[in-house]
Amino acid sequence: MRRRGDERGPALLDALLEGRPEPDLAARAASGLGLPERGRYAVAVLGPCAGGPPGVAAEAEGLRFFRRRLADREVVLVALGDRDPATLAALLTRWYPGPGGIGPVADGLEGLGAARRLAELALLTCPPGTTDIVRLEERLPAALLVSQPELSARLVADVFGPLLALAPADRALLVGTLDAWLECGGSAGRAAGRLFCHRNTVLNRLRRLERLTSRSLSRPRELIEMTLALDAFRMTAPQP
Template identity: 75%
Template sequence: MQLRGDERGEVLLDALLDGRSAPGLAARAAAGLDVPEQGRYAVVVLQRGAPAGQVMDADGLRFFRRVRAEGELVVVALGDRDPAGLATLMARWCPGPGGIGPVADGLAGLGTARRLAEVALLTCQPNEEGIVRLEERMPAALVVSQPELAARLVADVFGPLLALDPADRALLVRTLDAWLECGGSAGRAAGRLYCHRNTVLNRLRRLEQLTSRSLSRPRELVEMMLALDAFRLSASPP
């Protein structure tokens, strides 16, 4: 009878993850899984084929693992725990890639949490490992949520780069990426790229000329950053 109860709870949990809403659905799932209906929950989406070990309850958290054809879902009952360390905890069992959505205040919010966790997963670059939180990838999440607009943004901002030799294009993109990761410091970017600071500045000036945008103008810098995210996450990364 306990097994049947657990199975009913898992079926109801799947319905909630699919975004279904019906009177009493969340309450029945809570009773079947022995968790609070209005508790705090997170949803982790793991990419299909990502190697995952046995996810077990740990550090005061409860985990419910659901394996599907398109990938794997893990629902985490957080209690009063801070979700910030969840990515590190999940990495014990799976190197990723995976995405974590925002905290759902109650079982009824699992459908939205799952959908946004899938968006977080889409922000992972090809061959990237790790479990990422949506809150850490908001600009990229905006880009991947609108693929048609993202493609137009790449064409509009990086259009001239697409006509370059692939190696030349990749060099400029890596330089921009390094400069942004280093907080706009050409000296630190040069250290990361193993070149001279003036080399970084010359590449950035060339990038500005090709895109007709200035990295010193905030609005144009935002366009460049979003276009870079869209370009890296496209089917043909540099």
């Protein structure tokens, strides 16, 4: 009977993570997995990778972890208890090479399917070649973009179309300057320090970018367009 229960637990967990509409699924899974039906849970989705707590279930740092492989993804369910979900990304980074995405906290086992889908969206916001493990709450604008790939592609073509015609090195220079300027809160001086160039060089590159895109970084709506287009471009641009 114990062996049968051990085999049933992972199957019930898979059903929860896939969001199957089965009767009394949450109650049966709670019994089979030894988890409270109502509680605070987080789901992380990672690409194929090694490491992490051994086995399907484990405890570490006061948290309970359950690992499953769905398709080509590693899915980690975490029973948070009263712990802050902000600490989870740092903890997973110690075990997994990334990239990975963490969905919002689910209030009970019934919410695991939605939490897993949103964790996959968070994973998709990680640009190619990066190894970050990110929370959806940190990437909401980018998550909107990846959830609408056709609109995202049109946004990149409409805003960055002239940049796409440039030589790759020239395009990377302008895009990297815009990225640094945004990361530095719109400070050309701080961006110059990050890029190891003069402040005027940053300003000249930004003016050129404005001319190419026919948009002004000083107009809020156009700045939003540029920022969203940058996110969409970085998530889809091939690695050099």
